[in-house]
Amino acid sequence: MNQFVDYIEMEIPAKPEYVGIIRLTLSGIASRMGYTYDDIEDLKIAISEACTNAVQHSYKSEEGGEIVIGFGLYKDKLEIMIADNGKSFNFEQTKRKLGPYSASSTIDQLSEGGLGLYLIETLMDEVRVLNNSGVTVFMVKYLNGERVNHDTTISNNETN
Numbered sequence: 001m002n003q004f005v006d007y008i009e010m011e012i013p014a015k016p017e018y019v020g021i022i023r024l025t026l027s028g029i030a031s032r033m034g035y036t037y038d039d040i041e042d043l044k045i046a047i048s049e050a051c052t053n054a055v056q057h058s059y060k061s062e063e064g065g066e067i068v069i070g071f072g073l074y075k076d077k078l079e080i081m082i083a084d085n086g087k088s089f090n091f092e093q094t095k096r097k098l099g100p101y102s103a104s105s106t107i108d109q110l111s112e113g114g115l116g117l118y119l120i121e122t123l124m125d126e127v128r129v130l131n132n133s134g135v136t137v138f139m140v141k142y143l144n145g146e147r148v149n150h151d152t153t154i155s156n157n158e159t160n
Contacts, residue, residue, distance in 0.1 A: 004072040004079070012051075014058055014065040014084065019051045022069055026080070029071055033078060034143060042123040043078070043141055049116040050082040050137045058084030058134060077125075077142045085134025 010025065012018040023044045030040045051067060059065035065084070072079035117137070121127045126140035 002074055004074050006073040008071040008073070010069045011066050012069070014055050014067050016052065016055050019048055019055065022051055023048055025069075026071070029073065030078060030141075033073060035078075035141070039141060043080075046120045046123045046139055046141075047080060047082070049120050050080075050139070053116050053137075054082060054084035054135065076144065077140055080139045080141075081136055082139075083134060083136045085132075085136075 008025075008029065010022065012021060026043055026047050027040055030043050035043065047069075051069070054067045058067070068081075068083045068085075070081040070083075072081075117127070117129065120137070120139060124139045125142050126138075128138040130136040130138070
């Protein structure tokens with residue numbers, strides 16, 4: 001298993017006005033890594049959709065909460081995790097929990113917010129969703145722009 005070169009984690013309030021900060025951060029990271037303008041735009045749309053979905057659906061308005069965003073920087077790809085339960089996560093451990101890609105669980109199984117996740121899946125090279133005590137969206141974009149796998153996996157795990 002490749003180990004990331006750098007890892008960046010951010011925690012923001014689950015409010016729409018903070019999604020732009022994540023977009024700007026992602027833009028800087030992707031630019032530094034050498035992504036093309038078009039790939040950076042795709043990344044920004046995908047992360048905006050994931051963060052907006054978390055803002056809209058993860059917490060009751062009076063409850064508040066946080067969204068945690070993790071960026072795993074590799075030589076050949078960028079891995080992004082967005083968790084709406086507000087808890088910090090171990091990047092590698094959470095990635096292992098998501099498991100292998102499977103055609104048996106598809107994007108068609110999504111209900112609310114499914115269109116946003118469909119858009120994410122279209123723009124990214126890999127997408128996985130973990131429904132546990134909150135939702136974690138895992139996305140990968142390769143530097144060379146080649147799509148490795150077009151399947152989306154959705155896991156409903158009640159265990160750690």
